[in-house]
Amino acid sequence: xxxxxxxxxxxxxxxALGIALALGRGLGIAEAVEASAAxxxxxxxxxxxxxxxxVDRVEPSSEKPKSLRFLSENxxxxxxxxxxxxxxxxxxxxxxxDPLDPRFLKYRELLAEVRAxxxxxxxxxxRIARRDLLASVAELAEIEAQVDSAEALLARQGERLSxxxxxxxxxxETALVILVRGVPPCGAPEAILIREANGDDVRVALSDAARxxxxxxxxxxxxxxxxxxxxxxxxxxxxxxxxxxRAPVTVTVEPERDRLTFLELDLSATGPEAAPVxxxxxxx
Amino acid sequence: xxxxxxxxVRGIGRSVFASVGLAAAIWLATTGRAAAESPSTxxxxxxxxxxxxxxxxxxxxxxxxxxxxEDAGGGGxxxxxxxxxxxxxxxxxxxxTVRDGKVRDASDLGFDFDAPPVSDPWIDSDAAxxxxxxxxxxxxxxxxxxxxGTMLLIRGAFDLREPDATTWAVIYTAPSAPSLFVVVxxxxxxxxxxxxx
Numbered sequence: 001x002x003x004x005x006x007x008x009x010x011x012x013x014x015x016a017l018g019i020a021l022a023l024g025r026g027l028g029i030a031e032a033v034e035a036s037a038a039x040x041x042x043x044x045x046x047x048x049x050x051x052x053x054x055v056d057r058v059e060p061s062s063e064k065p066k067s068l069r070f071l072s073e074n075x076x077x078x079x080x081x082x083x084x085x086x087x088x089x090x091x092x093x094x095x096x097x098d099p100l101d102p103r104f105l106k107y108r109e110l111l112a113e114v115r116a117x118x119x120x121x122x123x124x125x126x127r128i129a130r131r132d133l134l135a136s137v138a139e140l141a142e143i144e145a146q147v148d149s150a151e152a153l154l155a156r157q158g159e160r161l162s163x164x165x166x167x168x169x170x171x172x173e174t175a176l177v178i179l180v181r182g183v184p185p186c187g188a189p190e191a192i193l194i195r196e197a198n199g200d201d202v203r204v205a206l207s208d209a210a211r212x213x214x215x216x217x218x219x220x221x222x223x224x225x226x227x228x229x230x231x232x233x234x235x236x237x238x239x240x241x242x243x244x245x246r247a248p249v250t251v252t253v254e255p256e257r258d259r260l261t262f263l264e265l266d267l268s269a270t271g272p273e274a275a276p277v278x279x280x281x282x283x284x
Numbered sequence: 285x286x287x288x289x290x291x292x293v294r295g296i297g298r299s300v301f302a303s304v305g306l307a308a309a310i311w312l313a314t315t316g317r318a319a320a321e322s323p324s325t326x327x328x329x330x331x332x333x334x335x336x337x338x339x340x341x342x343x344x345x346x347x348x349x350x351x352x353x354e355d356a357g358g359g360g361x362x363x364x365x366x367x368x369x370x371x372x373x374x375x376x377x378x379x380x381t382v383r384d385g386k387v388r389d390a391s392d393l394g395f396d397f398d399a400p401p402v403s404d405p406w407i408d409s410d411a412a413x414x415x416x417x418x419x420x421x422x423x424x425x426x427x428x429x430x431x432x433g434t435m436l437l438i439r440g441a442f443d444l445r446e447p448d449a450t451t452w453a454v455i456y457t458a459p460s461a462p463s464l465f466v467v468v469x470x471x472x473x474x475x476x477x478x479x480x481x
Contacts (some may be wrong), residue, residue, distance in 0.1 A: 064389050064391075065353065065364065065381055065383075065388060065389055066353070067353050067364075067366040067379050067380075067381035067389065067391070068349070068351050068353070068366040068368060068379050068381075068393075069351075069353070070351055070433075070434040070436060070455075071349060071351060071366075071368065071397070071436070072395075075395055075397060078397070078399075078438070078441060079397065079398075081441040081442060082398070082399055082438075082440055082441050085440050085441060085443075085444070085447035086440065086447075173336070173339060173340065174336060174337075174340050175340075198390060198391045198392060226339070226340040227340050228336075228337035228338075228340045228341060228380075228387060228390055229333065229336050229337055229340070229386075229387060230337060230386065230387035230388065230389070230390060257333070257336050258336065
């Protein structure tokens, strides 16, 4: 073990010395500093909230880590184990109920309240319908009381709606919105194809209205979907007319967990030989 | 200061000092980064990240299987864990590998594997390994120069007395002996079965 550690230290020192000597020869350091300054300048011009995304002509090749190896190699054994016990498990679980989600009970409660309020309101409506028959001041006062009651019912309905809103809005999940802007030199595409290895392929047809909006400098939404919070490499290509001949490009983006990430592709930033090359991402 | 040929050597001296200083800085930086990379965690530590990804894939995704993707010999803690989710609506299963609290890769399972969803609560991998080692694992490793091979969490596969139970299967391997399987009940943390095969 000590020998191994010693070898690692020696390797690190040798590697560090090699890099340092190469840098120390002069130009390397100056270029690195200039490159760093240029990168800082680029970042600051992109704004504090948006990140420039790198776009590759070829999908970056990275070796995928092997996962669930035992399962893959012993799937027959594990299936046999499951099959052996499945019958017994089904018989045993038939009498066991899963606990109910308390929110479902709350929904039922809210629905009952809504129905009760509706009954109260319809009774009040009946009484209001007969108001022409009322002549005395005392009856008019009763109508006023009914209006007050309706207001109270409305207020309670408002409270219920606000509870529902906070229930749904409070559970934000990871989502990605892909926006496109600009028109490439090959003309507005008929559709945009977005595909990912190990993922679903998406074809977004651009309507005439959307293409008109792009030509006028507007933005069109290509995709809005829940996505896995991990690094995604999307292969983007254009379809229709002269654009179909363009090679696809790969845009890599890592949506932030439980947040809404926007990815904007600028189609106008297209050279004569290439597909879209400018992309920006930001998070809300 | 000049060389034998009368050329100034001041520039060389500065360059050497700068290089050594830079070397030390780079070495310290790489050493620190190596130490900070990929801390080992228990299986449950990566569950939130995997669940969030699985929900994005399918709203009805349920966890059916967990396995260490890298060595878990350090007390049931591994640098990377694999989680398998199944969805009825999609009729498919998808695996997620999580390192350092982030999903590093996701891929559809390329074969049928119809396992029931694991039941919660389940004990974490460190507790499961401790129980397995205490009961039989330590003795097996000592006798056979063995080591921990795989830890996996599954429901309805290994406990004959409670076929619906979720269990940890801790598998030890040795070069010259059959592997040792130790099954730990994931709810109670008790060893329910051991066998060699």
